[in-house]
Amino acid sequence: MADIDIKKSENLKEQVMDKYPSKVLKKRSKQVVVKNTDPEQRIQANVRTVPGIITQRGCCYAGCKGVVLGPTRDIINITHGPIGCGFYSWLTRRNQTKPETPDGANYMQYCFSTDMQDQNIVFGGEKLLREAIQEAYDIFHPSAIAIFSTCPVGLIGDDIHAIAKEMKEKFGDCNVFGFSCEGYKGVSQSAGHHIANNQIFKHVVGTSENGRKGKFKINLLGEYNIGGDAFVIENLLERCGITLVSTFSGNSSIEHFAACHTADLNCIMCHRSINYVAEMLDTKYGIPWIKINFIGAKASAKSLRKIAAYFEDEELTKRVEEVIAEEMVGVDSVLEEIRPKTEGKSAMLFVGGSRAHHYQELFKELGMKILAAGYEFGHRDDYEGRRALSTIKLDADTRNIEELKVEPDPEQYNPRKTEEEKAALKEKGLEFSEYEGMWPDMPEGTFIIDDISQHETEKLIKELKPDLFCAGIKEKYAIQKMGVPMKQLHSYDYGGPFAGFAGAINWYREIDRTVNSKVWQLVGAPWEGTGKLHGSFIKKVLVEEEK
Amino acid sequence: MENITNKISPDENAGAVVNACKTCAPLGASLAMKGIAGSMCILHGSQGCATYIRRYFISHFREPVDIASSSFSENTAVFGGKENLFNGIKNIIKKYNPKVIGIATTCLAETIGEDISFYVKELEKIAESENITFIHTDTAAYKGTHITGFLKMTAAAAKLAEPQELSYVSDKKLKLNIFPWMVSPGDIRGLKSLVKVLGISATFLPDYSQTMDGGAWSKYEAIPKGGTTIDNIKKMGGANHSLEFGIISSEACSPASILEENCNIPKSVLPLPIGLRATDLLINHLKELAEEYGCEINLSEELQDDRSRLLDAYADAHKYFSGTKAAVYGEADFVLSMASYLCEIGIEPAICMTGEKISLKQIEMIKETINHFGFTETTVLADSDFTNLDEAILENMPDLLIGNSKGYKTARKFGIPLVRAGFPIQDRFGGQRLQLTGYKGAQRLTDEIANTIIAKRQAASPVGYMSM
Numbered sequence A: 001m002a003d004i005d006i007k008k009s010e011n012l013k014e015q016v017m018d019k020y021p022s023k024v025l026k027k028r029s030k031q032v033v034v035k036n037t038d039p040e041q042r043i044q045a046n047v048r049t050v051p052g053i054i055t056q057r058g059c060c061y062a063g064c065k066g067v068v069l070g071p072t073r074d075i076i077n078i079t080h081g082p083i084g085c086g087f088y089s090w091l092t093r094r095n096q097t098k099p100e101t102p103d104g105a106n107y108m109q110y111c112f113s114t115d116m117q118d119q120n121i122v123f124g125g126e127k128l129l130r131e132a133i134q135e136a137y138d139i140f141h142p143s144a145i146a147i148f149s150t151c152p153v154g155l156i157g158d159d160i161h162a163i164a165k166e167m168k169e170k171f172g173d174c175n176v177f178g179f180s181c182e183g184y185k186g187v188s189q190s191a192g193h194h195i196a197n198n199q200i201f202k203h204v205v206g207t208s209e210n211g212r213k214g215k216f217k218i219n220l221l222g223e224y225n226i227g228g229d230a231f232v233i234e235n236l237l238e239r240c241g242i243t244l245v246s247t248f249s250g251n252s253s254i255e256h257f258a259a260c261h262t263a264d265l266n267c268i269m270c271h272r273s274i275n276y277v278a279e280m281l282d283t284k285y286g287i288p289w290i291k292i293n294f295i296g297a298k299a300s301a302k303s304l305r306k307i308a309a310y311f312e313d314e315e316l317t318k319r320v321e322e323v324i325a326e327e328m329v330g331v332d333s334v335l336e337e338i339r340p341k342t343e344g345k346s347a348m349l350f351v352g353g354s355r356a357h358h359y360q361e362l363f364k365e366l367g368m369k370i371l372a373a374g375y376e377f378g379h380r381d382d383y384e385g386r387r388a389l390s391t392i393k394l395d396a397d398t399r400n401i402e403e404l405k406v407e408p409d410p411e412q413y414n415p416r417k418t419e420e421e422k423a424a425l426k427e428k429g430l431e432f433s434e435y436e437g438m439w440p441d442m443p444e445g446t447f448i449i450d451d452i453s454q455h456e457t458e459k460l461i462k463e464l465k466p467d468l469f470c471a472g473i474k475e476k477y478a479i480q481k482m483g484v485p486m487k488q489l490h491s492y493d494y495g496g497p498f499a500g501f502a503g504a505i506n507w508y509r510e511i512d513r514t515v516n517s518k519v520w521q522l523v524g525a526p527w528e529g530t531g532k533l534h535g536s537f538i539k540k541v542l543v544e545e546e547k
Numbered sequence B: 001m002e003n004i005t006n007k008i009s010p011d012e013n014a015g016a017v018v019n020a021c022k023t024c025a026p027l028g029a030s031l032a033m034k035g036i037a038g039s040m041c042i043l044h045g046s047q048g049c050a051t052y053i054r055r056y057f058i059s060h061f062r063e064p065v066d067i068a069s070s071s072f073s074e075n076t077a078v079f080g081g082k083e084n085l086f087n088g089i090k091n092i093i094k095k096y097n098p099k100v101i102g103i104a105t106t107c108l109a110e111t112i113g114e115d116i117s118f119y120v121k122e123l124e125k126i127a128e129s130e131n132i133t134f135i136h137t138d139t140a141a142y143k144g145t146h147i148t149g150f151l152k153m154t155a156a157a158a159k160l161a162e163p164q165e166l167s168y169v170s171d172k173k174l175k176l177n178i179f180p181w182m183v184s185p186g187d188i189r190g191l192k193s194l195v196k197v198l199g200i201s202a203t204f205l206p207d208y209s210q211t212m213d214g215g216a217w218s219k220y221e222a223i224p225k226g227g228t229t230i231d232n233i234k235k236m237g238g239a240n241h242s243l244e245f246g247i248i249s250s251e252a253c254s255p256a257s258i259l260e261e262n263c264n265i266p267k268s269v270l271p272l273p274i275g276l277r278a279t280d281l282l283i284n285h286l287k288e289l290a291e292e293y294g295c296e297i298n299l300s301e302e303l304q305d306d307r308s309r310l311l312d313a314y315a316d317a318h319k320y321f322s323g324t325k326a327a328v329y330g331e332a333d334f335v336l337s338m339a340s341y342l343c344e345i346g347i348e349p350a351i352c353m354t355g356e357k358i359s360l361k362q363i364e365m366i367k368e369t370i371n372h373f374g375f376t377e378t379t380v381l382a383d384s385d386f387t388n389l390d391e392a393i394l395e396n397m398p399d400l401l402i403g404n405s406k407g408y409k410t411a412r413k414f415g416i417p418l419v420r421a422g423f424p425i426q427d428r429f430g431g432q433r434l435q436l437t438g439y440k441g442a443q444r445l446t447d448e449i450a451n452t453i454i455a456k457r458q459a460a461s462p463v464g465y466m467s468m
């Protein structure tokens, strides 16, 4: 691994940019940033991908259906469009779910699609959609049906919202709502997250008072239960005596969403996908939000302590400390064994809208250095922190996404903490409505890159030779072919969970296996003069031959 | 679940498809492009389609797969995609320096009426100045399936072939064009070595045997090596004959017929050579062609050995097979050939399901193929999805499922073992190398099916025998 400093990295950046046509260069040079000492340093993010440049980004529909509503087990999702869009988003994200009772509704394995045909494109697909909704209702009698528009639907002008309303009234016992999440909207799946959350807020939140009861009630926002992460977190919270009213949206059900306004605190994991929901819940119901992070043992401990601090309850604080102490025993002993093997190694992370930040915690615990990081669909505030919000210019793409106007609810608004109480807690170090982004955690000279392209990936790998690269499956095989170990942070390569203390332990072992795998030593063949022959059986053969 | 049985007749199109057994045309088109040397593919439409399709390929082939997009925005969707397309092409050229660029439309572009042929003049200009060949086709997913897209792009490439003099005179080798259908890289390699053994010189279109199943890199490859070169595609116009697999799909789209029309090259269409008889049919046909064109063919001992080994394997395992029933699903041509193979080893293909819309005549043909072996109770489902399969299974429980990973849910629900074959295979390794065709493909398949049956019996046995 090469050492990095600001100057060297700036040089490297120049080399990387060299290949781009001038227009692309102008754009990319603002999205590829070498961290320096300027506290006002900025990055450009959430801008359109240049046509022809291969992006890892998906579309608005993917963000809406796959990410936010995908993990919710008891809503039937109907893709209104041609077959592909629905087919590709069918059970591929590895979210897990556990119905509360063995016969509880779980439709996650189903992929409903209207499979539009030529004549539907020409004459409209509303009839087809009505039939599909009816069919889904007749088969399963679900409590909710969601409809997702794909690109062609927006253009032929099917009114999915009117149909949803009509069918909802017809059924009487089934909430039906639509999402206008055509793929061309917004610049990435992030637009879809926004549309999904808005609709859930509009059509579901606040419609039930039957939430879980408890003394310390929270919602977890932006946790999607990849690889069972949510199960680990749920277990931790339960042992601490904290009641989880709802999760958006890992291991979730529509019932929980409906009652989420009964919680007293919102804890945000993925700031990108959901911060606006927290804001809306604060404005409408008076529930404050804090940023937490359950990736990393230390970060998990810190997050639990933040929750305890919020509720200002001695008994809770004590229980939290007990749980942390119990968990840290295992963490410390595994770290002791593994850290010597990972210390000093380096990693790059390019993924998602928060993971590229959260996972840095785990690398720190392993003594590894971050050389470069960036998001696939983050916005400036996810990089620079919420200080950036006042200077983000709304472009046409963003303005196309509906902003809900929310006001304090005349009946249900109930500020959980007064401004004075909040100020007092802030004094003690508990920040409300605040996220600093990845910026403060990135050392000088490291690269911060938004929506990294393959060309940039290839150059960085070649020049900086990281010991590990973290990204998604689309990057995986190219990186491995370059001889660099790779860890998927979207689907975890079928591993995980990696959240909480138990997850951290899984991660340490996984990273040890990955960066210390022997496969990479076999890359060159011995007759090319690059590979090495070793091992006792080989020596023996050679010796015998010499005789 | 009784109300979703209404889709068995091929022309009915009502309500939802639940867990589809087909995907969209641009996927097939992109795969066909991967089989052309030095090529990059751009999907004209929103970026989501390209990202989804790449992701799908990557988890099946376990290879890096680049597919560009013209990345429509809301404005593009309203005002047209020309600028985006040409920007995209410019950027691809700068970054990849490709020899060929394939353009396929997605539903969005098609819905707003984008037609690449409007842009032919501009494309020609770029082609000339940058020395690039463009291949394009329209692939709205609301017409047909991934197979349609695959064949359309292949046909578009076949249009590049130029009529020319036969070039074989010196070596007496039969010159063939082979359109292998959407088989695996492993299948293409197998078929290539088969024709090599026979002493036939063949151009495969497409040929992604290397590009989609490559090795580790010594240096970064923006475009993976391998694929049929444009030069060789041009020379396809000088072959004796074209051979095309897929007797069902070729009725809707036949790349070989392009060569017939443009270059006067006769074609024959054969079923996918899965199993002994289908492979025999292929080899026998090759022999006849060689005779017809006065060429030599080497029906070598090696080949005879492969054949008799396969026969031996059939004999060894037949006791495990007879009385066994299987459900097969996937593309219609895959289902047809797989069913025929199952019949010949003595397994009854009790349920055959495809997501493709095929004609009643084609359904009848599948049935007849199976009836011919004395299995008369087969249900053939076309234009169907996995819920239809589940219903059919409730009626007539099979012992085995054969098809792609998407059937896992069904396998799990009924506790039936699944033998993975076809596309996509995303929950096992090796889908890209899986060979089903030729004697060797059948050999491997036979072993796997036998082992699957044995494993099930072994696990169910109270004794736990260690030899069978």
Ligand code: SF4
Pocket: A081, A082, A083, A084, A085, A086, A150, A151, A152, B024, B025, B026, B048, B049, B052, B105, B106, B107, B108, B140, B141, B142
């Ligand atoms: S819009 Fe059409 S091309 Fe794109 S993924 Fe959907 S079905 Fe496929």
Ligand code: SF4
Pocket: A059, A060, A061, A062, A085, A149, A150, A151, A152, A181, A182, A183, A184, B046, B047, B048, B049, B050, B052, B106, B107, B108
């Ligand atoms: S058509 Fe639109 S919605 Fe469907 S995958 Fe493509 S971009 Fe996404």
